[in-house]
Amino acid sequence: MDITVTGEGAVLAAPDILRLHAGVEVRRASAAAAFAAARAAAARLAEALAGAGIAPEDLRTMELSLGPEYEAYPKVAAYRAVRGVEVVVRDLGLADRVIDAVAGVGEEARLNGLAFELSDPAAALAEARTRAFRDAAAKAAQYAGLAGRPLGRVVSVTEEPGLGPPRPMGMSAQMAESAATVSPGRELLGVRVRVGYDFA
Secondary structure, eight states: OEEEEEEEEEEEEOOOEEEEEEEEEEEESSHHHHHHHHHHHHHHHHHHHHHTTOOGGGEEEEEEEEEEEEEETTEEEEEEEEEEEEEEESOGGGHHHHHHHHHTTOTTEEEEEEEEEOSOOHHHHHHHHHHHHHHHHHHHHHHHHHHTOOEEEEEEEEEEOOSOSOEEEOOOHHHHHHOOSOOOOEEEEEEEEEEEEEEO
16 A cells, blocks of 8 residues: 655746847838838847847847738738847846847837746756655655554655746835846746655
8 A cells, every 4th residue: 555645845046047029110111111121120239239248149030020001901001020039138237238228229129028037947946846855755744644554665756747837926115116127036936746655
């Protein structure tokens, strides 16, 4: 006979990378003019980001589109061209500078959101696993005690999905007042583990 229990463990960790989604958007009377204007604006954006400390390998094209906008179909009012990039900011101290660089490109500039992440979550996940295993062991010991039976050796360990991806944690009001334009806060990384024990 055996007993199987589920343990959960979670750790708060501070993100150290920012992924910023930015780009340029233009409208012109012809498709060729719109595409050329978007290309020129994208070049200005790339130059501004380089000036803000972003390495070329930390820029990735994420969107490239060109199409008509109709006044009343089939009459074309203008052609819209979009070029979007993902910017990886590896020094969070540069975050505000990078955002300002995007805004400085002009009316064509677009900011489409951001996300924080951990460059190396392994250490935090290892601690979460330790906590999850200890949680399972405590539950198993309790059940064994309630049943009046000795708890034997571990016979199975399975890590399960269930706690979800890292979740951002908010800041206190005092922290927010002194924060810059963006703040990484902290993320909650969790692990769930199913452990089986001999149960004599």
